[in-house]
Amino acid sequence: MSFEIVDGHAADALVPEWSDLVRRVGARVAARPSYALNWHRALGRGRLAVCAVRRSGRLVAVAPLHLRNRLGVQTLRFPGHGLGTLGTFAATDSNALGELVDGIATSGMSLQLAHVDVADPLVAALRRSPLWDVDLEVDEQGLTIELGTGDGAATLRGSRTLKTLRRLERGLANAGTPAEVEVIRDPEHFERRWHDIVAVAAAADEHTGRDNFCGPPFASFTKPLLEAEARAGNLLVVGLVVGTRWCAHEIMFHTGGVAEMWMARFHPDVRRHQPGQLLHRWLTDHHTELGIDRFDFMVGTSEFKSHWANGGYRVGTVVATPTRRRGARGMIELAERGSDWVRPARRLVRDVLRPAGRVG
Secondary structure, eight states: OOEEEOHHHHHHHHHHHHHHHHHHHOOOOOGGGGHHHHHHTTTOOOOEEEEEETTTTTTEEEEEEEEEEETTEEEEEEETTHHHHHHHHOEEEEHHHHHHHHHHHHOEEEEEEEEEEETTTHHHHHOOOOTTTEEEEEEEEEEEEETTOOHHHHHHSOHHHHHHHHHHHHHHHHTTOOOEEEEEESSHHHHHHHHHHHHHHHHHTTTTTOOTTSSTHHHHHHHHHHHHHTTTOEEEEEEEEETTTTEEEEEEEOOOOOOEEEEEEGGGGGGGGOOHHHHHHHHHHTTTHHHEEEEHHHHEOHHHHHHHHHHHEEEEEEEEETTTTTTHHHHHHHHHHHHHHHHHHHHHHHHHHHOSSOOO
């Protein structure tokens, strides 16, 4: 085994092996180079730090991270720290994963990992290692839709809900604006619909206080990410078209039999048509042909998600410091408390300076 930390051009050179590894092990989107490198180029702060383990020269484990200084403590975080995407490391087996976490420990750097599935083997590997002091705080929940052969919307929702959706569809059809679902998987189709996706996202997020990931500055991350995932065959976007108008969409990343439901938006004008309900009914009824048996809502709960979900998992934040770095945890916690004061001011300045206009 050999351990290394790379950034810059060395990280770019790692992409073919890195992409092959995450494809073989079925890692989440946040572990892929498409996510980590595009985030760092567009939005990243600190220095990129891709930690890698090789066995007989072959890449067997990778941790996409970035380095921040927390009051003198060098701390590694997931790309997109705190933005709601589940982070993880990718490894072919437990030995490779163990070598990866131990290699990071010997570097002397700490870990501050937001949004980790508590059942992720990464958590167990950190706890097993004598080189780490590990603190895990369970602070969120993830919900899932688990579907077997023959399951669909009728398995998850009551007859009254499904009857209401059929009535809404009939009303739209009778008005000459039938509702249809459009599926996007390839780069060319995605490019044709990008402006429609941008328009719906802008309308949906306006005056909500949410970050619009299809508008500046986030679109410089989002669009290259979605393009890369489409080229790799992992992108799945379903849109609701009412008449000829794109009105709502669900953006997902498809890995094996799992669809990570990354972002859903609908235009406020069509709220009365229950676009989210219509899209979820279609997705669950067509999960077999899509090759999906698990829809993962990722971080956070809501009344809407709870109505459809039939499974779930716990999500937490991991703060791990090398056992030889006494006092590192206290400095990280102090820096985080200070950030609680700084973040609102930084967000206000960003919103004031954010340029207006459409994203191309």
